[in-house]
Amino acid sequence: MTWLRGGVATDTGRTRQINQDTPFADDDLGLWAVADGMGGHKGGEVASAVAVEHLESAYRSGGDATLDNLLDATAAANTAVWDRADEDPDLHGMGTTLVAVARLSDEELAYVNVGDSRIYLLRDGLLERLTADHSLVEELVREGAITPEEAKTHPRRNVITRVLGMEPWVQADANTITPYTGDRYLLCSDGLHGELDDARIGSVLRRLADPAEAAAELVRLANEAGGRDNITVVVVDVVDDGGRAEAASALLRHSADDPAGFSAAVEPDDDEDDDGPAHAAKEPRAKAPRRVTLRVVGFLLLVLVVLAGAVAALGVYARATYFVQADGEQVVIAKGRDFLWFEQEVVDRPEVLVSDLAPAQRRDLGVGPVEFASLAEATAFIEDNLVPTTTTTTTTAPTTTTVPVATTAPTTAVP
Ligand code: MG
Numbered sequence: 001m002t003w004l005r006g007g008v009a010t011d012t013g014r015t016r017q018i019n020q021d022t023p024f025a026d027d028d029l030g031l032w033a034v035a036d037g038m039g040g041h042k043g044g045e046v047a048s049a050v051a052v053e054h055l056e057s058a059y060r061s062g063g064d065a066t067l068d069n070l071l072d073a074t075a076a077a078n079t080a081v082w083d084r085a086d087e088d089p090d091l092h093g094m095g096t097t098l099v100a101v102a103r104l105s106d107e108e109l110a111y112v113n114v115g116d117s118r119i120y121l122l123r124d125g126l127l128e129r130l131t132a133d134h135s136l137v138e139e140l141v142r143e144g145a146i147t148p149e150e151a152k153t154h155p156r157r158n159v160i161t162r163v164l165g166m167e168p169w170v171q172a173d174a175n176t177i178t179p180y181t182g183d184r185y186l187l188c189s190d191g192l193h194g195e196l197d198d199a200r201i202g203s204v205l206r207r208l209a210d211p212a213e214a215a216a217e218l219v220r221l222a223n224e225a226g227g228r229d230n231i232t233v234v235v236v237d238v239v240d241d242g243g244r245a246e247a248a249s250a251l252l253r254h255s256a257d258d259p260a261g262f263s264a265a266v267e268p269d270d271d272e273d274d275d276g277p278a279h280a281a282k283e284p285r286a287k288a289p290r291r292v293t294l295r296v297v298g299f300l301l302l303v304l305v306v307l308a309g310a311v312a313a314l315g316v317y318a319r320a321t322y323f324v325q326a327d328g329e330q331v332v333i334a335k336g337r338d339f340l341w342f343e344q345e346v347v348d349r350p351e352v353l354v355s356d357l358a359p360a361q362r363r364d365l366g367v368g369p370v371e372f373a374s375l376a377e378a379t380a381f382i383e384d385n386l387v388p389t390t391t392t393t394t395t396t397a398p399t400t401t402t403v404p405v406a407t408t409a410p411t412t413a414v415p
Contacts, residue, residue, distance in 0.1 A: 002107045002179055003240040006032050007212030009219040013191055014227030020044030021189045021232035022052045022096075030103030031059055032236050034117050036189040038163070039085075039094030047081050047096040047165050054080035055100060067110040067176055070102045074112050074164075074172045081165025095163035099131060099187050104176070107242055109185075113173045114164045118193055120201065121177070122184040127202035131173065134162035136348055136375075139335075145376035161347045171343065180245045183238040184211075188218070191231035195222040211235035318342035322378040325369035326354050333378045334369070347375065352382055361385040 006025035012018065020037040022045075033055055037048030058076035062069035077098065085091045097115025104110055111119050113131040116138075121128050132138065136159040137151040151157060164170050184205055192201070201218065208214040215233040222231045318339040325334055333348040354362055361381075364370050372378040 043094030
């Protein structure tokens, strides 16, 4: 049976007054999590604590250790934070990030992510990040609008595009992964990855064998590097994978001992004229089925490539466009459109009202969202079309005539 062991460390850091992060680790239950709360007053610490508490209780009462149960528990955590904020005006607008790893009954691991906390995997000495941040700067980096270096000092680097508990529903990224003995998972809040780069994080994880010691050392180094935020680290080691790693290497050894059998599986489909006496004696029957297998595999690969192409094209259609649109009085930037299983996602809420925009753009937004190829273009559109606060209608006229139609090419989309 797969067995994992976790170690936890959390700290307020050097500049904050309170710790709004909440870690969770229960080796017996097989659930580990980090939540990083936000919201003025006491909101942040309440949000992360409520989220983790309800994640645990819902996962426990859900009964079976499955990815679906983990996703249901994440939704329950979201509802709990949302309801709590609704009940108490002091807590209104609070929210939290959440990353969690669960040991499933089918010996796999599942993980979920909302926000900019992260999950890393150290395997065979290499550190790999498993989650993508739901943050404005990471979107801009993905688009190539800014570099990862610029992201570190970007004035809006704290803007998170997905938060748990701020809406009645939440969209979590989720995946499963096969654990192997020796794997080490790291769950952390941005107080760690904002202070230490991946190289330093990796070197600590390779150096210290005990998960609790490794977690404590990472927190210590993040404080040493500045400690500008709350720092929370959960390190989870795969202690036993139920013999899976051993079976895999035994299979590899077996293949190495039997090079003929191994190469037969990947041998190209030769023509008939090599059927010398030696070949005919050795493997007359093995040949026919092998030929069929290769053909079938080739055909299946072709089908897969065509299907993947179709899915990718749908994804591009549904996700590749940004819209500047009105959300009541507010101007928002949304990514993608509601299409099949894709859902439109609001990625930025600049503090701009529809009435702040030049009349022509106000009219466009009245008809429907304005469409852009990138977040940077959408942001530029809003900034370029703000009515200067000190001016009157006489100066808005030249503003509207200089709208760079050719460069931003806004088109009115019918929703
Ligand atoms: Mg934080």
